[in-house]
Amino acid sequence: MDQEIRERLDAQAGVIARHQLRELGARPCDLERMVRRRDLSPVYRGVFVNHTGELSWAQLAWAAVLAVWPAALWGPTALRAHRDHRVRAAGESVEDGTLHVAVEHGRRLVAPTGVTLHRVRRLDDQVRWNLGPPRQHVEQAVLDAAGCATTRTGRIGVITAVANAGASTAERIRRALDARSRIRDREWWRGVLTDLAEGTNSVLEHAYLVNVERAHGLPAGRRQARVVTERGVTYRDVDYDGLVVELDGHAFHNSAVDRTRDLARDLRTAVAGVRTVRLSYGQVFDDPCGVAASIAAILHAPVRPCGPRCAVPRSA
Numbered sequence: 001m002d003q004e005i006r007e008r009l010d011a012q013a014g015v016i017a018r019h020q021l022r023e024l025g026a027r028p029c030d031l032e033r034m035v036r037r038r039d040l041s042p043v044y045r046g047v048f049v050n051h052t053g054e055l056s057w058a059q060l061a062w063a064a065v066l067a068v069w070p071a072a073l074w075g076p077t078a079l080r081a082h083r084d085h086r087v088r089a090a091g092e093s094v095e096d097g098t099l100h101v102a103v104e105h106g107r108r109l110v111a112p113t114g115v116t117l118h119r120v121r122r123l124d125d126q127v128r129w130n131l132g133p134p135r136q137h138v139e140q141a142v143l144d145a146a147g148c149a150t151t152r153t154g155r156i157g158v159i160t161a162v163a164n165a166g167a168s169t170a171e172r173i174r175r176a177l178d179a180r181s182r183i184r185d186r187e188w189w190r191g192v193l194t195d196l197a198e199g200t201n202s203v204l205e206h207a208y209l210v211n212v213e214r215a216h217g218l219p220a221g222r223r224q225a226r227v228v229t230e231r232g233v234t235y236r237d238v239d240y241d242g243l244v245v246e247l248d249g250h251a252f253h254n255s256a257v258d259r260t261r262d263l264a265r266d267l268r269t270a271v272a273g274v275r276t277v278r279l280s281y282g283q284v285f286d287d288p289c290g291v292a293a294s295i296a297a298i299l300h301a302p303v304r305p306c307g308p309r310c311a312v313p314r315s316a
């Protein structure tokens with residue numbers, strides 16, 4: 001096999017297209033020989049991989065892009081590609097098993113099996129062609145991937161995972177939002193991104209802010225409050241004067257080591273004269289009104305019912 005072909009295969013996770021082979025000087029008879037010798041195996045029409053086994057996710061992504069070239073990974077698939085390189089610990093995948101690929105608006109193509117095509121106007125403006133495979137800019141991909149989520153909680157999870165991993169920021173995502181002429185729930189998006197910029201780092205923290213604190217008129221706590229201790233710097237999820245609320249999401253507090261570290265931190269906080277309340281999904285999502293009443297009682301702060309069915313009495 002020609003050295004240039006080998007280099008192209010190495011650069012594309014072992015995947016190559018017929019048109020690329022032709023550009024590198026391979027003749028039809030050369031391709032037939034490589035397939036016959038099993039140096040290359042067909043994936044899609046005109047797309048080949050350099051082995052006969054099961055394809056990796058990266059190889060499937062390359063094959064999907066090359067099958068409808070010029071094209072780029074889009075939405076959830078683009079976000080996964082960004083995560084694989086930069087934010088591997090960003091939480092659970094938003095993939096649904098389908099490869100999302102974008103092509104320029106107006107092209108008439110039949111999507112390969114397992115590929116969902118998106119026809120996009122001014123595709124070049126939203127794609128990083130220098131990456132392998134080419135993919136949508138991360139901020140645009142976040143918006144489209146979150147839009148694929150079936151619930152608002154799922155949307156928030158996509159955004160916070162990317163922001164927490166350092167792949168982007170709330171401000172950059174907000175600029176991408178503003179640049180879009182059409183997007184559903186624009187004001188809701190703005191509110192979520194504002195909250196994220198102010199320190200809510202997870203779905204659970206955002207739910208506490210909106211459903212517990214704001215909905216019931218509790219005092220505004222300081223988010224991700226930085227505290228320097230004898231053991232180093234630590235961050236408190238919500239810091240009221242004399243009370244710390246720690247919000248334990250399963251993604252970050254699901255092992256014995258995590259639990260031991262959390263309890264040790266609570267003990268040091270108590271020694272410093274500050275009380276700690278630790279909440280999880282059950283309290284915040286299933287009983288936000290009861291949580292609000294309890295926090296208000298600890299703080300000796302006023303609290304109001306969030307609606308006619310709220311468990312907080314109107315006289316509180």
